[in-house]
Amino acid sequence: MTQRARNWLLLAPAGTWFLVMLIIPLTVVFIFSFGERAPSGGVVLALTVEQYANLPARWAAFKNTMTLAPIGTLSALFIAYPLAYFLAVKANPRWKTILLVLVIVPFWTSILIRSYAWIFLLGGRGIPALLEWVGIEGLRLINTPFAVLVGIIYGYLPLMVFPIFVSLDKLDKRLLEASSDLGAKPWKTFLQVTLPLSIPGIATGCMLVFILLMGEYLIPALLGGGKVFFVGNALVDLFLQSRNWAYGSAVAVTLVIVMLIIVTIYMRLIGRLGASREDVSIM
Amino acid sequence: MRFYAICVYLFLYIPIGVIALFSFNAGRHASQLQGFSTKWYGKALSNPFVMDALETSLIVAFCSALFASVFGTMAAVALQGIRGPVRVAFDMLIYVAVMIPGIVIGIATLIGLVTVFNQLNPVIVAIWPAGFNPPKLRMGIGSLIAAHTMFLMALVAIIVRARLAGMDRTLNEASSDLYATPLGTFRQVTLPMIFPAILAGFLLSFTFSFDDFIIAFFVVGCETTLPIYVFSSIRRGVTPEINAIGTMVMGVSLLLLISAQLLLKRERRKSR
Numbered sequence: 009m010t011q012r013a014r015n016w017l018l019l020a021p022a023g024t025w026f027l028v029m030l031i032i033p034l035t036v037v038f039i040f041s042f043g044e045r046a047p048s049g050g051v052v053l054a055l056t057v058e059q060y061a062n063l064p065a066r067w068a069a070f071k072n073t074m075t076l077a078p079i080g081t082l083s084a085l086f087i088a089y090p091l092a093y094f095l096a097v098k099a100n101p102r103w104k105t106i107l108l109v110l111v112i113v114p115f116w117t118s119i120l121i122r123s124y125a126w127i128f129l130l131g132g133r134g135i136p137a138l139l140e141w142v143g144i145e146g147l148r149l150i151n152t153p154f155a156v157l158v159g160i161i162y163g164y165l166p167l168m169v170f171p172i173f174v175s176l177d178k179l180d181k182r183l184l185e186a187s188s189d190l191g192a193k194p195w196k197t198f199l200q201v202t203l204p205l206s207i208p209g210i211a212t213g214c215m216l217v218f219i220l221l222m223g224e225y226l227i228p229a230l231l232g233g234g235k236v237f238f239v240g241n242a243l244v245d246l247f248l249q250s251r252n253w254a255y256g257s258a259v260a261v262t263l264v265i266v267m268l269i270i271v272t273i274y275m276r277l278i279g280r281l282g283a284s285r286e287d288v289s290i291m
Numbered sequence: 292m293r294f295y296a297i298c299v300y301l302f303l304y305i306p307i308g309v310i311a312l313f314s315f316n317a318g319r320h321a322s323q324l325q326g327f328s329t330k331w332y333g334k335a336l337s338n339p340f341v342m343d344a345l346e347t348s349l350i351v352a353f354c355s356a357l358f359a360s361v362f363g364t365m366a367a368v369a370l371q372g373i374r375g376p377v378r379v380a381f382d383m384l385i386y387v388a389v390m391i392p393g394i395v396i397g398i399a400t401l402i403g404l405v406t407v408f409n410q411l412n413p414v415i416v417a418i419w420p421a422g423f424n425p426p427k428l429r430m431g432i433g434s435l436i437a438a439h440t441m442f443l444m445a446l447v448a449i450i451v452r453a454r455l456a457g458m459d460r461t462l463n464e465a466s467s468d469l470y471a472t473p474l475g476t477f478r479q480v481t482l483p484m485i486f487p488a489i490l491a492g493f494l495l496s497f498t499f500s501f502d503d504f505i506i507a508f509f510v511v512g513c514e515t516t517l518p519i520y521v522f523s524s525i526r527r528g529v530t531p532e533i534n535a536i537g538t539m540v541m542g543v544s545l546l547l548l549i550s551a552q553l554l555l556k557r558e559r560r561k562s563r
Contacts, residue, residue, distance in 0.1 A: 011372060014473070018369035019363040019381070022444055026384045029441035030396075033403025037395075040402060087299065094296045107296075109552050114303055116495070117544040118502035120518050121537040124525055125306035128313070131529060165303065223392025225505055230525065240394050240505075247398055247509065260398050264391075271390070 044117035051254045054202070059258035066259060069242035072228075077221040081161035081168075081214050087161060088213065095169070096176035097184075098247035107171060115166035120227065121232045123159050132238070135270050141280075151233030159227040164220065168213040175209025176202070208278060215274040219267050239263055307541060314534035331535040341536065345518040348501055351432060351516060355439035356496035362440070363447025368481070370448070371455050374422075374426050388445035388460075396511030400438040404467050404510070430512030438510050439500045444467060446499070447492035454488035487554045494551040 041059055043051040047082075063070075095107055114122065129135055139147055149155055178188040179202065187197040225240035241261065246256030295364065314332070318325035335341050370381055408428040419425035458481075466476040504518040511519065524533055 011473075015373055019377070022366035022381075022448070025362060025437075025441055026388070029400060029403075029437055030384065030388055033399035033405070034395075036403045036406050037399050090295055091292070091299045094292050098292055099296075105556065109549075110300065111303065113545065113548050113552070114307070116498060116502075117307075117546050118504075118518065118540055119538075120502070120504045120521060121540055122306065122538060124521070124529075124533065125310045128529055128534070129527065131307060138440040162302070162306065165299075186423040201443055219390070219557075220392060220469070223394040225394055226522075240392075243394055243398060244357060244508070247401060253402055256398065257402070259393055264395060267392075 019066055035099075037257045037260055040254055041203050041261045043254040043257075045252050045254045047189065051257075059255045060262070062255060062263060066242045067287055068241075069237050072236060073224075073238045073240075075101055075154060076160065076228075076238070077224075080157055080164070080221055081218045083157065084161050084164050084168045084217055085210065085214060087212070088165055089172055090174055092169045092172035092209070096173050097181070097202075108170075111166050111169050115164075119163050119226055120230075122163060123227050126155065126159050126162065127230055130158070142249070150231065153232070153236050154242070155231040156228050156236045158230040160221060160224070163227060164217045168215050168219070171212035172206060172209040175206045175212075179205050207282060211274055211277055211281075215270060219270060222263060222267060294305075308406050310534050310541070311538045313531065314538040316531065316534075319429050319531055327440050331531040332539075335535045335539075337533070338518060340515070341517070344515045344517045347432060347511075347514055348517040351435050351439065351507075352497045352501040354436045355443055355500040356493050358436070358440040359443035359496045360489055360493040363492060364451050364485070366444070367448045367451035367455060368448040368477070370452065378404055385445040385448050386406060388442045389449065392444075393503065393505040394509075396438060397506040398443060399429070400434065400506070403510045404437075419525050431514055432511070435507055435511045435514075435516070438506050439475045439503065439504060441494075443496040443499060447489070450492045450495070452484055458484055487557070491551040491554040494547045494554075498547045498551075502540070 021071060025199055037055065040051045042055050042057065044054045044056060044058065046052045060104070091111070099107055129151060132150070136147050136149055139145075183201055183205075184197055187201050188194070192200070224238055224242050228236045228238045228241055229244075243256060243259055243263075244254050246259060313324075315327050315329065316330035317330070329416060331399045343431050343468055357522070366381065366385075370378055371408065386542055415428070416425045443494075463476055464482075471479065493507060503516075504522060507516045507519055507524075517536070521533060521540075
């Protein structure tokens with residue numbers, strides 16, 4: 009058997025799987041998004057942009073997503089950056105790896121259980137009950153945008169820390185010494201040397217978190233109590249409850265297009281910075 | 292700075308710790324700590340719905356992780372020796388499979404498979420020998436395993452390729468210079484070197500599949516996985532039983548993840 013034939017044989021299962029489980033399903037979604045809803049609940053194939061024209065009907069979901077996703081991303085960035093800086097620059101090298109692993113590991117555990125933990129903490133018999141004890145009464149935390157924001161930060165902080173850590177860790181520490189030897193104050197060194205050199209990491213972290221947030225379902229469903237509605241929640245409703253597949257497909261395609269635009273902007277930005285693509289493998 | 296770091300670590304781990312703490316609480320609520328008890332664990336483990344869901348989740352996680360490890364490794368090894376459009380296409384597919392949000396995978400799999408099944412089912416009925424009950428294709432454990440395998444395969448391929456890229460290629464050349472067959476080289480040189488990466492990929496895939504909620508929510512049909520069970524019971528209200536289930540799920544995930552991390556870290560050090 010030639011090398012060529014062997015390679016084809018090795019690629020065959022993965023290729024078939026991608027074709028049947030990724031390419032064909034995504035194509036079906038795309039085709040359905042131009043279809044019409046059948047009376048029976050299925051889709052009648054057509055070539056109409058009616059579903060797309062109807063997108064504003066779910067405007068609230070898009071608006072919520074487009075407000076809370078950027079706020080969540082930025083909050084995660086502000087909390088993650090100092091930690092990544094500490095791990096990359098200040099932490100004892102002996103402990104660095106284990107400390108980084110401790111940040112990453114929660115990201116790979118069940119987001120469902122981690123969000124549930126906040127239902128437990130923010131719910132009526134959790135933190136509000138403790139606050140009542142010290143005299144603050146009637147505070148409602150669960151089922152508010154604030155609860156969703158806490159869940160978002162909690163869920164995606166590790167994903168933000170990791171790329172920033174990678175870019176700060178690669179940074180040549182002698183540059184920092186050179187800067188201070190030349191008389192720069194520490195904050196000036198930070199603003200003019202450290203921060204600009206960590207922008208690729210910041211961009212990667214923000215892009216990853218933002219993209220995942222746009223498809224988020226669990227956090228708003230559990231912590232928003234049906235009041236804080238994301239695109240993901242609209243999709244679950246359209247596909248599993250009201251069974252409007254044509255319209256749901258149009259919403260899904262729109263979501264993917266917005267994501268593609270963000271990834272393209274990110275790639276351009278990284279290209280312009282002349283930086284190599286950050287290592288996004290979080291393991 | 293150090294104080295800040297400690298605060299962030301507390302933020303990351305206190306909620307998990309609180310769940311674990313209250314899973315051993317004899318009282319029903321967070322505001323009432325009433326002594327140590329393992330009764331909620333007993334209750335969870337004797338609940339037939341929980342055990343059914345757990346069984347489904349374990350089967351799905353094991354099969355998905357196994358298929359993903361085998362197919363992902365095969366693809367990674369093949370891509371090592373390929374240039375040109377095929378490689379570009381696979382690079383893109385792997386990238387898309389990992390980047391695309393779970394909810395889109397769930398939706399696409401649901402309507403893609405239902406559409407295909409609707410076309411195939413009448414055909415099966417037509418060609419099935421008369422007198423026998425024809426099988427009906429529908430969403431279930433099989434479709435969930437297929438969906439998980441698709442993107443976990445991409446994940447394994449990424450991990451194994453990283454390992455292959457760090458490998459000394461002269462070893463393979465030496466092996467074939469010494470008249471080893473390609474299969475022999477693979478078994479005796481390549482496989483032992485990438486095995487820790489494959490194992491780490493398997494463990495990660497297992498955890499991911501076991502914890503996944505959103506894809507299963509769309510494609511598992513009438514079956515129930517453990518995360519789906521937990522989700523629907525949370526909607527009915529917070530109970531200490533969920534604390535116990537959550538603690539067990541977290542414990543198992545943490546164990547698998549730390550093993551995977553150790554495997555990958557040790558290999559990285561060795562390859563330096």
